[in-house]
Amino acid sequence: MALTSQSKDFPKWYQDVVAKAELAEGGPVRGTMVIRPYGYSIWERMQAEVDVRIKATGTQNAYFPLFIPEEYLQKEATHLEGFSPELAVVTYGGGKELSEPVVVRPTSETIINSFIAKWVKSHRDLPLKLNQWANVVRWEMRPRIFLRTTEFLWQEGHTAHATEEEAWDFAVQILNEVYRDFMEGVLKVPVFTGIKTEAEKFPGATHSLACEAMMKDGKALQMGTSHALGQSFSKMFNIKYLDKDGEHFVWQTSWGVSSRMMGGLIMTHGDDSGLNIPSGLAPIQVVIIVVKDDPEVLEMADKISNELIEAGVRVVVDTSTQESVGRRSVDWEIKGIPVRLELGPRDVKENQAILVRRDLAQNKDLAKAPVSLDDVVSKTSDALLEAEEQIAKAALTQKNENTFPVKSIDEALEATKTGFAVMPWDDLGASGEAVLLENGVSVRCLQKSSPENERDLPKSTDEPNLVAILARAY
Amino acid sequence: MALTSQSKDFPKWYQDVVAKAELAEGGPVRGTMVIRPYGYSIWERMQAEVDVRIKATGTQNAYFPLFIPEEYLQKEATHLEGFSPELAVVTYGGGKELSEPVVVRPTSETIINSFIAKWVKSHRDLPLKLNQWANVVRWEMRPRIFLRTTEFLWQEGHTAHATEEEAWDFAVQILNEVYRDFMEGVLKVPVFTGIKTEAEKFPGATHSLACEAMMKDGKALQMGTSHALGQSFSKMFNIKYLDKDGEHFVWQTSWGVSSRMMGGLIMTHGDDSGLNIPSGLAPIQVVIIVVKDDPEVLEMADKISNELIEAGVRVVVDTSTQESVGRRSVDWEIKGIPVRLELGPRDVKENQAILVRRDLAQNKDLAKAPVSLDDVVSKTSDALLEAEEQIAKAALTQKNENTFPVKSIDEALEATKTGFAVMPWDDLGASGEAVLLENGVSVRCLQKSSPENERDLPKSTDEPNLVAILARAY
Known part of the structure; x- marks a missing residue:
């Protein structure tokens, strides 16, 4: 069960973790994936955390069809051009060749806006804020599980507003209060937030905002995007509202995060022992390892388990004593369970368990400590909090230590071999961006050089004093 | 906003409720549907209730690909024959014609079992219990929203067991403890449970169990099914486990409920005032109608709302005073909100609100009563419970009063004009079943004539003393 080490071959390490933690595997149709129960239990927790934040913005969930008439996509030229290769x-449907072929949704702007056009009549119908959790399909030539798959799971939000300013503010709100808050608060993945360049923006958007995270190999992963669509779709689908001044086209947004975040979680916190899940997110927070098939040990394991469950901790008891403790410990470490409690006959006699923190697995001496069974619940809860803090801190350090201010394209190319580069956008410009792109480096987003706070984002790529965040990207 | 009455035209009444309660509407591709926010909020609550019951059986959620290679379906002949017309x-994928066409999943036995074959090696890997929440596609020539749609939402469970008996017991457990418990306990839809005849069973199953509900027009709706698959898929996909006696093929089950249950909810409890949702299920349990735009009324409405929220009640405040109270009341009744509290300036002065129960809307005198604001929370909670009990009772009465014992095919044809018929299966047989079917009446399920309890189901269609539940069906 040994994993390839990160330093030896990072992509192979990633594949190993996905397989050996039993997160997912490839499907029979090229680029599709099977999300296995353990991987899906992590995704369910991500969904729940994102969903509650989406609903807090006043957005309602709905569901729109998988199948879109081909002509719908043709209505928005840039959008069609962006998606048609995928x-x-x-x-064929119902045994017959279809007179009009239908497309499997690659994203749902066209079909959702065709309905928003029916539902919005008056200014009283605005803002209209919809979201759906769905599968989408984009044919993928170079698939990689969770990162680029032909079918993936996501949420896509679609809103309509009376004014351009209100739509913009909402796109920013989603980026900050939903995506950034979830990523930094729950996933413990620190992100760069900013605006996409013209070359990188979403097909059909006027402005795209993004959260970009640094993976442990120094490459960027786009973790989520929020787009201001202007009036491009409202004009194509004739979405108008009436107020005292007459009829107006609405201003819109769309935004999404996907199962790709699973990849971000793995590559931000994982190490040579496997996955490493922040305690708040972990579907299993504690595993109690029954060292020996002994009635007293089993009884005590159940007792501790019940106490932890009562304290709100998600716990499983591992009674597979036919396997060695070492083998089982390695397997649970690969799965990234934050805390392990090892319990054998001697431990029960000594009224103790051995508490092992997953985040310290690369430092075996620090990782293990005996805890008294009298305060095993509080000690375990403390360990869960400390492990999560440590994970968050390590990720932030990784990001900060590998982000380099640069002054030239050459410096940027050098810096992005191991991390991110930050360069004044005025110095780089679209022509510099093109040169970087030829060398496999892209502008991940543009930020203000002196933002008032973390949530202060540029409104346009033309603003003065922007800095470009540069990286190789997944 | 007036609805067609049920007695005048039941199918039109159904369409009206679906449209005017803003539950769903048809999509642009024939047979597809858009589930609107209010409809989806009901579905989300159904999902949550079903999901917790599924997990309680030790089943884990996972996700399998939408796309299935055509050859997979061809492996199980009966299965292919059943699904190929749909x-x-x-x-075409990624701009190219595919060398091997792929099928959009109509159900996932084939693809899921191809993976179960990889994951099951030893008796220790059994039982393996998987479930997924997903969209599936079955091309529909005569679509009806929620009841028969080209794309629908569902959960599908797939399990593998060491013995035939264990698989059977699990199929029964799902039918009773998950489906029946949810339908009767939460939806308040009473169901007939039993085994399907050879003619009606799932393509690929050895035995199919079903929950069948009676709609208000006397027709049957199949609300959920649980199948024993025998070894048909395990032999096709080579799913074997090893124990001390050697290698054995596993025994399997599959089972599902879908967005079709939305239709069952509507047609079981709805009346000429619209939808009628049991309190426990209702996404909105109470609506407070602000009668007049008056600061004291608004303040009191907020106060009551907060008190109800604290008491765990799901409540909204309707401040759309530009619309008449009558118009708004009708709209909330169509949506089936169990309790309405009307609050105007005079009410506030008199320290009261008018409490209106939705389930009594067809009996206006009984429906309305003033309640003191001093105990508005307890009175509202009582009304929610009473409304739910009343709904459950009415549905059970409807079912019992329209189920008729019959002795001949002629009697069965007569009885099923308005309800269900019950006839000894030994008297009917497969030949009688065929005659009924030619007349639009089907055997919904077979039950024991003297079951030991509600959960006691026939193990085979060949058992003596079975009775056939007959009906016209959706």
Whole structure:
């Protein structure tokens, strides 16, 4: 069960973790994936955390069809151009060739806006804020599990507003209060937030905002995007509202995060022992390892388990004593369970358990400590909090220590071999961006050089004094 | 906003409720549907209730690909024959014609079992119990929203067991402890449970169990099914486990409920005032109608709302005073909100609100009563409970009063014009079943004539003393 080490071959390490932690595997149709129960239990917790934040913005969930008439995509030229190479097309249905082929949704701006056009009549119908949790399909030539798959799971929000300013503010609110808050608060993945360049923005958007995270190999992963769509879709689908001044086209946003965040979680916190999950997110926070099949040990394990469950801790008891403790410990470490409690006959006699923190697995001496069974619940809860803090701190250090201010394209190319580069956008410009891109480095986002606070984002790529965040990206 | 009455035209009444309660509407591709926010909020609550019951059986959620290679379906002949007329086939992907067309899943036995074959090696890997929440596609020639749609939402469970008996017991457990418990306990939809005849069973199953509900027009709706698959898929996909006696093929089950249950909810409890939702399920349990835009009324409405929220009640405040109270009341009744509290300036002065129970809307005198604001929370909670009990009772009465014992095919045809017929299966047989079917009446399920309890189901259609539940069906 040994993993390839990160330093030896990072992509192979990633594949190993995905397979050996039993998170997911490839499906029979190229680029598709099976999310296995343990991987899916992490995704369910991500969904729940994102969903509650989305609902807190006044957005309602709904569900729109998987199948979109081909002509819908043709209505927005940039959008079609962006997605057409990736489309899956159904040409047979119910045993017959279809007179009009249908597209499997790559994203749902077109179909959702065709309905928003029916539902919005008056200014009283605005803002209209919709979200759906769904699968989407973008045919993928170079698939990688969780990062680029032909089918993936996501949420996509679609809103309509009376004014450009209100739509913009909402796109920013989603980026900050939903995505950034979830990523930094729950995933413990620190992100760069900013605006996308013209070359990198979403097909059909006027402005795209993004959260970009640094993986342990120094590459960037786009973790989520929030787009101001202007009036491009409202004009194509004739979405108008009436107020005292007459009829107006609405201003719109769309925004999404996906199962790709699973990849971000793995590559931000994982180490040579495997996955490493922040305690708040972990579907299993504590595993109690029954060292020996002994009635007293089993009884005590159940007792501790019940006490932890009562304290709100998510716990499992591992009674697979046919396997060695060492083997089982390695397997649970690969799965990234934050805290392990080892309990054998001698421990029960000595009224103790051995508490092992997963985040310290690379430092075996620090990781293990005996805890008295009298305060095992409080000690375990403390360990969960400390482990999460440590994970968050390590990720922030990794990001900060590998982000380098640069002054030239050459320096940027050098710096992005191991991390991110930050360069004045006025110095780089679209022409510099093109040169970088030829060398596999992209502008991940543009930030203000002196923002008032973390949530202060540029409103346009033309603003003065922006800095470009540069990286190789997944 | 007036609805067609049930007695005048039941199918039109159904369409009206779906549209005017803003539950759903048809999508642009034939047979697809858009589930609108209010409809989706009901579905989300159904999902949560079903999901917790599924997990309580030790089943884990996972996710399998939407796209299935065509050859997978061809492996199980009966299964293929059953589904092939309904398949949607993708022939273009990523801008190219595919060398091997892929099918959009109509159900996932084939793809899931191809993975179970990889994951099951030893008796220690059993039982393996998987479930997924997903969209599936079955091309529909006569679509009806929620009841028969080309794409629908569902959960599908797939399990593998060491013995035939264990698989059977699990199929029964799902039918009773998950489906029946949810339908009767939460939806308040009483169901007939039993085994399907050979003619009606799932393509690929050895035995199919079903929950069948009676709609208000006397027709049956199949609300959920649980299948024993025998070894048909394990032999096709080579799913074997090893124990001390050697290698054995596993025994399997599959089971599902879908967004079709939305239709069952509407047609079991709805009346000429619209939808009628049991309090426990209702996403909105109470609406407070602010009668007049008056600061004291608004303040009191907020106060009551907060008190109700604290008491765990799901409440909204309707401040749309630009619309008449009558119009708004009708709209909330159509949406089936169990309790309405009307609050105007005079009410506030008199320290009261008018409490209106939705389930009594067809009996206006009984429906309305003033309640003191001093005990508005307890009175509202009582009303929610009473409304739910009343709904459950009415549905059970409807079912019992329209189920008729019959002795001949002629009597069965007569009885099923308005309800269900019950006839000894030994008297009917497969030949009688065929005659009924020609007349639009089907055997919904077979039950024991003297079951030991509600959960006691036949193990085979060949058992003596079975009775056939007969009905026209959706």
